[in-house]
Amino acid sequence: MAEEAVREMRASFAAGRTRPAEWRAAQLRALVRMIDEKEADITAALHDDLAKPHMESYLHEISLAKSSCKFALNGLKNWMKPEKVPAAITTFPSSATIVPEPLGVVLIISAWNYPFLLSIDPVIGAIAAGNAVVLKPSEIAPATSSMFAKLLPEYVDSTCIKVVEGGVSETTALLEQRWDKIFYTGSGTVGRIVLAAAAKHLTPVALELGGKCPAIVDSDVDLHVAVKRLAVGKWGCNNGQACIAPDYIITTKSFAPELVDSLKRVLERFYGKDPLESADLSRIVNSKHFQRLTNLIEEKRVADKIVYGGQIDEKKLKIGPTILLDVPQDTALMTGEIFGPFLPIVTVEKIEDSIDVVNSKTKPLAAYLFTKNKKLQQDFVANVPAGGMLVNDVALHLTNPYLPFGGVGDSGTGSYHGKFSFDCFSHKKAVLVRGFGGEAAARYPPYTPEKQKIL
Numbered sequence: 001m002a003e004e005a006v007r008e009m010r011a012s013f014a015a016g017r018t019r020p021a022e023w024r025a026a027q028l029r030a031l032v033r034m035i036d037e038k039e040a041d042i043t044a045a046l047h048d049d050l051a052k053p054h055m056e057s058y059l060h061e062i063s064l065a066k067s068s069c070k071f072a073l074n075g076l077k078n079w080m081k082p083e084k085v086p087a088a089i090t091t092f093p094s095s096a097t098i099v100p101e102p103l104g105v106v107l108i109i110s111a112w113n114y115p116f117l118l119s120i121d122p123v124i125g126a127i128a129a130g131n132a133v134v135l136k137p138s139e140i141a142p143a144t145s146s147m148f149a150k151l152l153p154e155y156v157d158s159t160c161i162k163v164v165e166g167g168v169s170e171t172t173a174l175l176e177q178r179w180d181k182i183f184y185t186g187s188g189t190v191g192r193i194v195l196a197a198a199a200k201h202l203t204p205v206a207l208e209l210g211g212k213c214p215a216i217v218d219s220d221v222d223l224h225v226a227v228k229r230l231a232v233g234k235w236g237c238n239n240g241q242a243c244i245a246p247d248y249i250i251t252t253k254s255f256a257p258e259l260v261d262s263l264k265r266v267l268e269r270f271y272g273k274d275p276l277e278s279a280d281l282s283r284i285v286n287s288k289h290f291q292r293l294t295n296l297i298e299e300k301r302v303a304d305k306i307v308y309g310g311q312i313d314e315k316k317l318k319i320g321p322t323i324l325l326d327v328p329q330d331t332a333l334m335t336g337e338i339f340g341p342f343l344p345i346v347t348v349e350k351i352e353d354s355i356d357v358v359n360s361k362t363k364p365l366a367a368y369l370f371t372k373n374k375k376l377q378q379d380f381v382a383n384v385p386a387g388g389m390l391v392n393d394v395a396l397h398l399t400n401p402y403l404p405f406g407g408v409g410d411s412g413t414g415s416y417h418g419k420f421s422f423d424c425f426s427h428k429k430a431v432l433v434r435g436f437g438g439e440a441a442a443r444y445p446p447y448t449p450e451k452q453k454i455l
């Protein structure tokens with residue numbers, strides 16, 4: 001299956017099917033049509049997989065995927081143009097250009113938490129750059145995976161864009177093949193497996209991973225706005241199962257009580273007194289992740305620190321928004337990525353100390369800061385290494401197609417979105433063209449004393 005898929009894609013790529021701008025644009029237009037015509041199917045699949053509220057599916061997946069297609073359609077002609085660069089004196093006379101070239105046949109392995117967007121968005125980049133693509137959606141979001149397998153061939157050129165469904169064994173078989181790029185979204189653990197498999201064929205990779213995203217909250221903020229943004233960026237993003245959801249908050253000891261009270265109030269406004277009954281809160285994706293999450297708060301040292309929430313319903317796989325205060329740093333909750341509805345708050349004496357707390361952990365995918373203090377904003381940007389950062393809001397940086405999206409260090413390598421997606425799936429070929437003039441005698445042996453005078 002895996003071998004056959006690659007062979008078929010390779011033949012199509014070698015025949016040059018994916019190279020013309022017209023083919024690329026036609027596929028992108030077909031994706032826009034698919035999104036428009038099948039929005040209800042997409043929403044239903046996302047609801048099946050995660051009980052994702054319709055509004056979240058639309059705002060965070062469907063509309064972003066459509067904008068991404070349109071952005072690529074608008075940019076395509078310009079992006080494909082060779083870029084003229086200055087000629088160097090060493091090559092005079094000559095003309096130099098950078099020619100973007102498709103890489104070939106690429107593999108996209110996607111994750112379950114935004115199973116529509118995280119699959120389609122890299123596919124858009126790969127198509128725009130003129131590649132043949134195999135998409136392997138996550139088996140943990142089975143409804144969305146089978147929707148892709150059914151819908152994509154109805155809309156796009158299936159000789160060049162293929163869906164292969166499956167879990168670990170199918171992905172392992174795919175990884176044994178030779179690819180021209182592997183684009184992986186998921187955990188660092190599997191990221192290492194992908195990287196090792198890619199090394200065998202010297203295949204370049206993009207790894208879109210996760211980690212613990214911090215949110216520093218200063219006491220000078222407009223608290224009403226800040227807590228709404230924090231709450232929607234945590235629980236309004238798949239109930240915390242989002243790679244860029246704030247994993248933990250850092251604030252000062254003196255401000256923490258006011259912040260907790262304000263968060264409680266906003267959570268009650270958003271999800272009511274019984275959040276497990278709220279249709280606006282996604283469920284946990286499956287029982288394995290439910291178990292993983294409940295284990296995190298079972299330990300007494302953690303359970304004792306819950307200041308809000310903690311409700312669970314195993315049957316419905318629901319966990320309510322949960323806030324914890326000053327959990328010991330050596331617990332699993334504080335060392336690993338939470339990827340769920342728990343929001344621990346870490347306290348420091350002075351807000352400036354929070355930068356050291358962030359930097360004591362691995363480099364996050366996203367780092368957030370809420371403050372009006374310009375000096376603190378500058379220190380944060382200058383001194384916190386992160387995939388991306390956002391001041392006074394959460395998650396929205398990924399909606400700007402002019403910004404690259406990706407991690408650094410443990411949170412990933414490579415970036416995409418907008419033109420960065422095109423670049424991610426292109427090789428920038430250096431092309432130098434000379435005439436037959438401009439001969440420099442010193443270049444050629446014999447290196448006579450006369451010629452060596454230039455040394």
Ligand code: NAD
Nearest residue numbers: 110111112137138167168171186187190208209210211243
């Ligand atoms: P997952 O379990 O769906 O795995 C991702 C992909 O890896 C799936 O397609 C799966 O089939 C494949 N896979 C799983 N085990 C494998 C194995 N042993 N060998 C080969 N392939 C295998 O997703 P996940 O890993 O649970 O995703 C959660 C993680 O992803 C979190 O760390 C989160 O932060 C990160 N994430 C990052 C982004 C981003 O854009 N940077 C987006 C979403 C999620």
